[in-house]
Amino acid sequence: DVKVTQSSRYLVKRTGEKVFLECVQDMDHENMFWYRQDPGLGLRLIYFSYDVKMKEKGDIPEGYSVSREKKERFSLILESASTNQTSMYLCASSPDVTDTQYFGPGTRLTVL
Amino acid sequence: DAKTTQPPSMDCAEGRAANLPCNHSTISGNEYVYWYRQIHSQGPQYIIHGLKNNETNEMASLIITEDRKSSTLILPHATLRDTAVYYCIVRTGNQFYFGTGTSLTVIP
Numbered sequence: 001d002v003k004v005t006q007s008s009r010y011l012v013k014r015t016g017e018k019v020f021l022e023c024v025q026d027m028d029h030e031n032m033f034w035y036r037q038d039p040g041l042g043l044r045l046i047y048f049s050y051d052v053k054m055k056e057k058g059d060i061p062e063g064y065s066v067s068r069e070k071k072e073r074f075s076l077i078l079e080s081a082s083t084n085q086t087s088m089y090l091c092a093s094s095p096d097v098t099d100t101q102y103f104g105p106g107t108r109l110t111v112l
Numbered sequence: 113d114a115k116t117t118q119p120p121s122m123d124c125a126e127g128r129a130a131n132l133p134c135n136h137s138t139i140s141g142n143e144y145v146y147w148y149r150q151i152h153s154q155g156p157q158y159i160i161h162g163l164k165n166n167e168t169n170e171m172a173s174l175i176i177t178e179d180r181k182s183s184t185l186i187l188p189h190a191t192l193r194d195t196a197v198y199y200c201i202v203r204t205g206n207q208f209y210f211g212t213g214t215s216l217t218v219i220p
Contacts (some may be wrong), residue, residue: 102158103155106153
């Protein structure tokens, strides 16, 4: 089975802090994705990566950056956290960019 | 971009079939229909996907109409553990567009 893990289930940070969310997959997938999920809005794509050191903006990249130094790891970075970034963050991976995506358990981030 | 429309909520009796509808009237010929579900506070779980033909796996069946404008996910014998939000998604290239889904409650 595909396993996608995220570094924290719950995280509380203060406004202005730099926040790192880590995602690791163990299936040698080429593609990895970061979404945020908010009530009434469904899941929205922030960034995705189709190869090491490659990244593409999704629908809502503002306020976020990403890093993919190794194939199995994809990090989401909030350079200066703001209260409107309080959300559930979901990481996913897929073997091919057009293939089924497998999700991690999510990180619920609260920015105070 | 094709989008989907689902009823916000449904109930189903335990042991009965749950039929979850989805409209995707603007779907184009090369866009797949995917179904995921999300149990409270967990990440979405893949269920099934299809392009034109009906599909079945160990979890569910997917029925796609001939004109591809709608589909139905069928859970043949719903259990309490099937209570979740079910998302019907049209995949466009590398993008999955999740809507707000259908909240299915399985009642004992």
